[in-house]
Amino acid sequence: MKIIIGSKNPAKVSAVKNAFQTDDSIEFIAMDIPSGVSAQPFSDEETIEGAINRAHAALEEGNGEIGIGLEGGVNATKHGLFLCNWGALVQEGFPPIIAGGARIPLPDEIAGKLLAGRELGPVMDDYTKKKDIRENEGAVGVFTNGQISRTEMFTHVTKLLAGQYEYRKNNLNPLSIPAAQPK
Ligand SMILES: O=P(O)(O)OP(=O)(O)OP(=O)(O)OC[C@H]1O[C@@H](n2cnc3c(O)ncnc32)[C@H](O)[C@@H]1O
Numbered sequence: 573m574k575i576i577i578g579s580k581n582p583a584k585v586s587a588v589k590n591a592f593q594t595d596d597s598i599e600f601i602a603m604d605i606p607s608g609v610s611a612q613p614f615s616d617e618e619t620i621e622g623a624i625n626r627a628h629a630a631l632e633e634g635n636g637e638i639g640i641g642l643e644g645g646v647n648a649t650k651h652g653l654f655l656c657n658w659g660a661l662v663q664e665g666f667p668p669i670i671a672g673g674a675r676i677p678l679p680d681e682i683a684g685k686l687l688a689g690r691e692l693g694p695v696m697d698d699y700t701k702k703k704d705i706r707e708n709e710g711a712v713g714v715f716t717n718g719q720i721s722r723t724e725m726f727t728h729v730t731k732l733l734a735g736q737y738e739y740r741k742n743n744l745n746p747l748s749i750p751a752a753q754p755k
């Protein structure tokens with residue numbers, strides 16, 4: 573089985589491999605796929621849409637059995653601007669499977685820069701004086717003092733996708749297969 577991952581970001585690619593590691597017959601292909609939403613999604617809705625877009629486009633371009641999209645964004649609440657992360661798994665002929673990740677508030681100093689229009693990736697690099705935080709521990713890793721890395725957070729999201737996919741496969745009632753969703 574071929575799983576096409578809609579990103580070449582190593583934090584995302586490792587997460588998908590971790591989540592499906594029990595199955596040796598899987599071939600993983602990572603492709604650079606645009607999210608089709610803003611570079612810095614600003615709501616759960618927009619972030620979910622980005623994940624689904626990536627999963628659909630990955631499946632189509634990579635010609636596999638499963639497409640996976642993982643997308644990071646932020647979501648404003650009255651308690652502050654929270655990191656939000658979403659994943660989607662797309663399989664031909666079925667509606668997308670969706671799962672969300674852990675969320676933590678961003679410090680005001682970082683949130684202010686995003687509200688002023690900057691992207692989290694470069695803001696985190698400036699803040700930590702390191703390079704490519706988004707491909708390594710991520711903002712979630714920095715602000716949890718290394719407890720939960722971006723890979724670990726996305727591994728959790730992908731396990732939630734993989735588990736729902738397995739459940740659907742094992743409990744498929746042929747009479748209730750939903751119609752394919754328009755792309
Ligand atoms: O190559 P892709 O797959 O696009 O990987 P990405 O790191 O850009 O990830 P997203 O597009 O999903 O993330 C959306 C935006 O949020 C930023 N971002 C999200 N989570 C982050 C994190 O944990 N650390 C640093 N930047 C993050 C990222 O740089 C983008 O500006």
Ligand SMILES: [Mg+2]
Binds near residue numbers: 611
């Ligand atoms: Mg991106």
